[in-house]
Amino acid sequence: MPRKRSTLALTAFALGAFAALTTQPVTAQAAQCGGDFRQFLAGVKQEAVSMGLSARVADQVLSGAQIDRKVLSRDRAQGVFKLDFLTFSKRAISGYRLKNGAAKMKKYSGVFSRAKQDYGVPAPVITAFWALETDFGAVQGDFNTVNALATLAHDCRRPQLFRPQLIAAIHMAQNGDLDPRTMQGAWAGEIGQVQMLPEDIVKFGKDGDGDGHVNLKASSPDxxxxxASFIKHLGWRKGEPWLQEVIMPGRFAWETTGLGRTKSGKDWARMGVKARSGKISNLPASLILPQGRKGPAFLAYPNYNIYLEWNQSFIYTTTAAYFATRLAGAPVYKAGNPDKGLTDAQMKQLQSKLAARGYDVGKIDGILGSGTRNATQAVQQKLGMPADGWPTPALLAKL
Known part of the structure; x- marks a missing residue:
């Protein structure tokens, strides 16, 4: 599974989310990492106390912390996300998840109503994330949270992200929301049924069941x-759609498609784009083709960008957004008959050829990320091919 925004792409939160705890400036010590582990923990305690947290609680959280070599191993060997949209979405959106999602929305209808009223986020959006992250709480991870955070904060790869998370864990313990001995979660420190980091829980956590605590592991209302609170913070626009399947005309200016190229819904309709169900909104939207012009097609409205904030993988993002539309009543997408894609070796070969021509594809890693999609679309147009951003063996052969 690709890492969530709140894990690896959260530098803005990592640097700023703790403003609610202190008005003191971040000290140089906040960037310290490595060296003797106990001395490192002593520095974390000192920083936590300077932010107004209890020295006694900091000792309780940090005294038993240990380096977890399995965490380091997982961090250095993260699987890259190379499944195509049709493959991943069919695996992720099972009949079980659709049925269970509908049951959860019914069971917690009152809580979902509060989420929509207070934060503007509809039940299907939350439920899709809930399903994809942990199968509604069934798979939350078995790593000791404090050990995982201490390990990653001490490691010098991303201390600016994980050191504040370790301090936030102390804050959670002070609130009675984290037991350092028993709290378990993902290897990168995410906790609970929707997999959030301690810093986000401290800032955006809500007590949904009225027991005075925020317990994302055991309390579904929480x-x-x-x-919902977190999604609203990311910029969710109340009452607006996020993704809509559309039917494409036979002939089209494919070079106008792709994230970042927006037109009003009215303009897309004038170009022959038709809604699969319902009506096309006149909001600005990008026309996305996860597997090219012969596969499914969607209009991505401004709220789609919130999914990219949650997780930067285009395939995960589009799957989560589409899953939410299904929970909201949309039909199964028309899969079409996409052109064959590239193998891992072929994708790396394509990236190398594109880079040699001056295109910025980022790392030569075999991943069809935004850089490779954009470069593919540009070179397709240059070669007189349909510029839909989907790399194929035919394109590779032409290069």
Whole structure:
């Protein structure tokens, strides 16, 4: 599974989310990492106390912390996300998840109503994330949270992200929301049914069941309201769509498609784009083709960008957004008959050829990321091919 925004792409939160705890400037010590582990923990305690947290609680959290070599191993060997949209979405959106999602929305209808009223986030959006992250709480991870955070904060790869998370864990413990001995979660420190980091829980956590605590592991109401609070913070626009399947005309200016190229819904309709169900909104939207012009097609409205904030993988993002539309009543997408894609070796070969021609594809890693999609679309147009951003063996052969 690709890493969530709140894990690896959260530098803005990592640097700023703790403003609610202190008005003191971040000290140089906040960037310290490595060296003797106990001395490192002593520095974390000192920083936590300077932010107004209890020295006694900091000792309780940090005294038993240990380096977890399995965490380091997982961090250095993260699987890259190379499945195409049709493959991943069919695996991720099972009949079980659709049925269970509908049941959860019914069971917690009152909580979801509060989430929509207070934060503007509809139930299907929250439920899709809930399903994809942990199968509604069934798979939350078995790594000791404090050990995982201490390990990653001490490691010098991303201390600016994980050191504040370790301090936030102390804050959670002070609130009675984290037991350092028993709290378990993902290897990168995410906790609970919607997999959030301690810093986000401290800032956006909501008590959904009225027990005075925020318990994302055991309380579904807490998880639902906290997710809604976080999604609203990311910029969710109340009452607006996020993704809509559309039917494409036979002939089209494919070079106008892709994230970042926006037109009003009215303009897309004038170009022959038709809604699969319902009506096309006149909001600005990008026309996305996850597997090219012969596969499914969607209009991505401004709220789609919130999915990219949650997780930067285009395939995960589009799957989560589409899953939410299904939970909201949309039909199964028309899969079409996409052209064959590239193998891992072929994708790396394509990236190398594109880079040699001056295109910025980022790392030669075999991943069809935004850089490779944009470069593919540009070179397709240059070669007189349909510029839909989907790399094929035919394109590779032409290069």
């Amino acid at each position: 998880a639902i309201l906290t997710a």
